[in-house]
Amino acid sequence: GWSMETFIPKEIARIREICGDKGQVIGAVSGGVDSSVAAKIMHEAIGDRFHAIMVDNGVLRLDEAKKVKKMLVEDLGVNLTVVDASDLFLERLQGVEDPEKKRKIIGNTFIEVFEAEAAKIEETCAADKSKGPIEWLLQGTLYPDVIESISFKGPSATIKTHHNVGGLLDDMKLKLIEPLRELFKDEVRALGRLLGIPAHLVGRHPFPGPGLAIRILGEVTRDQIKILQLADEIYIEEIRAAGLYDQISQAFAALLPVKAVGVMGDARTYEQVVALRAVSTEDFMTADWFVFPPQVLKKISSRITNEVRGINRVTYDITSKPPGTVEWL
Numbered sequence: 001g002w003s004m005e006t007f008i009p010k011e012i013a014r015i016r017e018i019c020g021d022k023g024q025v026i027g028a029v030s031g032g033v034d035s036s037v038a039a040k041i042m043h044e045a046i047g048d049r050f051h052a053i054m055v056d057n058g059v060l061r062l063d064e065a066k067k068v069k070k071m072l073v074e075d076l077g078v079n080l081t082v083v084d085a086s087d088l089f090l091e092r093l094q095g096v097e098d099p100e101k102k103r104k105i106i107g108n109t110f111i112e113v114f115e116a117e118a119a120k121i122e123e124t125c126a127a128d129k130s131k132g133p134i135e136w137l138l139q140g141t142l143y144p145d146v147i148e149s150i151s152f153k154g155p156s157a158t159i160k161t162h163h164n165v166g167g168l169l170d171d172m173k174l175k176l177i178e179p180l181r182e183l184f185k186d187e188v189r190a191l192g193r194l195l196g197i198p199a200h201l202v203g204r205h206p207f208p209g210p211g212l213a214i215r216i217l218g219e220v221t222r223d224q225i226k227i228l229q230l231a232d233e234i235y236i237e238e239i240r241a242a243g244l245y246d247q248i249s250q251a252f253a254a255l256l257p258v259k260a261v262g263v264m265g266d267a268r269t270y271e272q273v274v275a276l277r278a279v280s281t282e283d284f285m286t287a288d289w290f291v292f293p294p295q296v297l298k299k300i301s302s303r304i305t306n307e308v309r310g311i312n313r314v315t316y317d318i319t320s321k322p323p324g325t326v327e328w329l
């Protein structure tokens with residue numbers, strides 16, 4: 001019968017068969033569960049003939065690129081290139097406030113950077129007689145994405161833009177390889193555990209492709225990113241410390257474009273407000289706001305206001321979806 005244990009060797013055999021002896025495969029990884037599990041399966045099947053690419057778009061969580069690199073390369077042995085394209089992304093995001101424009105810029109720039117890196121890998125392969133051309137593009141598509149593409153806000157985001165590297169399919173004539181296409185999320189998590197992917201990663205909340213850019217209300221600047229990264233890090237750290245992470249479907253901080261008055265010592269402060277969000281949901285189409293024990297909120301608020309310069313007020317978002325969305329933008 002069908003089981004996770006038999007799934008892995010069968011899928012590895014299928015991948016080896018379709019890739020042949022020399023064919024090279026490329027794929028984007030994000031540090032999320034799906035792309036990490038897909039990358040690990042590819043590595044088990046064809047080793048370094050799978051080339052993982054992670055694009056650092058400058059709007060990731062605190063030290064995310066470093067952490068993902070450590071996990072994928074050191075712990076899992078995946079052949080990964082991290083491209084730091086933060087300067088390019090942040091330059092293009094300058095002065096942009098509209099959420100859909102942010103999404104479009106990030107989606108398009110992602111594709112551009114990914115394609116440029118793929119072209120570099122293609123050159124290296126062409127120079128090496130033992131290597132074949134890049135023939136396949138890995139995608140971590142799950143079964144629910146196959147049966148009905150989850151629709152996000154706005155027409156440009158109907159498919160997850162950061163996964164939509166469709167140009168490569170035409171230009172480089174790549175074919176799609178989708179090892180997770182028959183699996184549900186909980187099955188991918190079980191698979192991840194079997195493949196030795198660290199527990200904290202397997203249970204990770206989803207993170208949107210446009211990243212912190214849709215959690216900074218207003219212009220995305222380096223200062224705003226830094227403030228939000230620090231606040232979000234403390235928030236998630238305290239959620240984990242309270243043992244609540246797995247009861248929550250998604251939690252994050254959003255940085256509001258307003259300043260409020262506060263007091264520190266005998267001085268008056270005038271700084272920004274952060275909004276904390278935590279929801280529980282089955283499918284992200286509807287969601288309930290999460291009810292925290294008060295002492296957890298108290299600790300989070302006191303740590304953020306004490307440790308993050310630029311924030312003097314913390315609010316908790318008590319809006320369900322609908323009418324609210326999970327993200328603020």
Ligand code: XMP
Binds near residue numbers: 103161325
């Ligand atoms: P909303 O805000 O639409 O979020 O209630 C539902 C889920 O979708 C994620 N989300 C996105 N993911 N690109 C993504 O990859 C996007 O543009 C995007 N917008 C929202 C959100 O984080 C939540 O999990």
